[in-house]
Amino acid sequence: MDGTAFLNTALEHVERLWGIAQGWLLSPAAWSQFGLLLVAYLAALYASRKLHPLLDRWLTPPEGQDSYIARARRFVSMFLPLLLPLLAYVFIGIGENVTRSLFGSGAVIAFGKRVFLFLAVRILVKEIIADPVMKVLGRYIFVPIAGLYALGILDEVMAYLDTTVVPLGNLSFSVLFAIRFVLVASAIFWLGRWSNEQSSQFIKKQDEMRPAMRELIAKTLEIGIFGVAFLLVMNIMGINLTSLAVLTGVIGVGLGFGLQKIASNFISGVILLLEGQATVGDYVELDGGEAGTIIKMTARATILETYDGRWIVVPNEDFITTRVVNYSDSGSANRYEAPFSVSYDTDINKVPAIIEAAVAKHPGVLNDPFPPDCELRGFGDNGVDFAVEFWVEGIDDGRNKFTSDVLFLIWNALKDEGITIPYPQRVVELKTPLTVSMPAT
Structure with a gap:
């Protein structure tokens, strides 16, 4: 079907829809159905206003709960905005059965059902779906499909898209096939990503396992989940996997030449996770x-x-x-040291005990594998050089200021004992005496 034929078909449908609308305006049965639509909508509005607060309280778990039941309740509560259109859809379905039994026709009320279904899809895309990819698909595919269904022309549009073939080299496919492929692949891979996130969170909470083993299992599950998702998409769309043999061969050649670095990094990553x-x-x-x-x-x-x-x-x-x-x-302890000096008039035999006792008061300093150890390092130009070694759990980084805290403790301990920390001093010896000139009187 070319563009001109499709345009003519669209004009015919517009004329048909206009004729149907005129018939509805002049038909008592149609007006009765409009009345039932209004009653069903008002009933759905009243019921949703009564049920929404109750469901919201029941589905919202107490703050701080993170059990599976609490997560399920939060997930279901996301769909509360759909309560009004879905209730209207159900009530209108009841009204449709009544009108068909009374008048033998329910075209108007069936159209109302499709409209409320369209509104439900629009609310789903606009207010509930948070994933950016699914939101774009919903905005440009789900909502238009629901609109075409509400107007009753979805079958004709699908038939036109099915006959519109896109050539791609030796391959060719219809536009409808491409749309279906995008929808199915997006839905399955979104489900795969969600499953991967849930499984990864579950595995990372298993504290009895080594961190490297947790990462390895998470990566293995990720590869397995998306591999199964790929096979499902191919199977659902009827694509023969043997037709991908040539592509697989090309990828193999690429791995052997241009992609060997990527393959090497991938294998190295697996080794890292295995060895830990x-x-x-x-x-x-x-x-x-x-x-x-x-x-x-x-x-x-x-x-x-x-x-x-x-x-x-x-x-x-x-x-x-x-x-x-x-x-x-593996979270092992680390040893650091803090150097300092004392003046030469200090009784250096007392310094180690003073400093070790002061440093041991720090809550982050460990006694195992070794307690703080103050050592004499040498006799410097300006004072006697010491250093205290201490063990802590963690890294002395921006979050942990172990060395800085220990130096503060050393400073305060020396001050409390009256021990001075020397500063550089220089003695200048003059080889020739200074000549002082006296002012003339």
């Missing part, structure tokens, strides 16, 4: 100077967050082929 030498939450430093906390591990790269909030994307291969320093592997 670096996982989400660890603070690492690479040979190249990149350092930060691992916040995400993808199939291609690992994302580090620095102290200043910047993200560094590091290929997974770098974690396998270069030296990596992990400062927080």
Whole structure:
């Protein structure tokens, strides 16, 4: 069907709809159906105003609850805006049965049902759907389809789209097939993404499992879920998977040449997750100077967050082929030291006990594997050099100020004991005496 034929068909439908409208305006049965529509709408409006507060209170769980039942109640409560059009649809369906039994016709009231169904779809897209992709599909596909259905011309439009063929090289497909493919694929992959999010959240709550194992299971499930989704789309749309053999071969050649880095990073990511030498939450430093906390591990790269909030994307291969320093592997403790000096007139035999007792008061300093240890490091130019070693759980970063806190404790402890911290002093020796000229009298 070409464009001209479709335009003529559309004009014919407009004329037909105009004739139907004129017939409704002059028909007592039609007016009675209009009255039933109005009664059904008012009844639905009254019922929704009474039921909406009750359902809202029942479906809204107490604040702070996060059980599966609470989540299900919140999910169902999202659809409360559909209460009015759905009640109207049900009441109008009852009215349709009455009018068909009395007048043998229910065309007007059936049209009202389709209109309220269109309003329900519009509310669903506008107020309930939050996913950006599904919102765009709903706005430009779901709502127009519901509008065509309400007008009663959906079958004719679908027939026209089915006969409109789009050539693509040796392949060709109809516009209707493309629309169906987009709808089915979007729905299945949206469901797959939702399932993946739910399963990932469940796995990450399993604290008895190693973090690396949790990440590996989550990634495996993600690949499995979207693989099944792809196969479902192909099967539902009737696409023969053997026709993709050539494409698979091309991808294989690409992996062997241009995509070998991507394949290497993917395999390196799997090795990282299996070995667990670096996982989400660890603070690492690479040979190249990149350092930060691992916040995400993808199939291609690992994302580090620095102290200043910047993200560094590091290929997974770098974690396998270069030296990596992990400062927080499996949440182990870390040792730091704080250097300081005291003046030469201090009884240095008392300093270690004073400093170790002061540092041990810090709530973050551990006694295991070792308590604070103050050591004499040397005799400097300006004073006696000491350093206190201490162990803490975590990294001395922007959130944790262990070294700074310990230096404060050292300062206060030395001040309380009357011990002075030296500052640089210089002795200047003059080889020749200074000549002082006296002013003339």
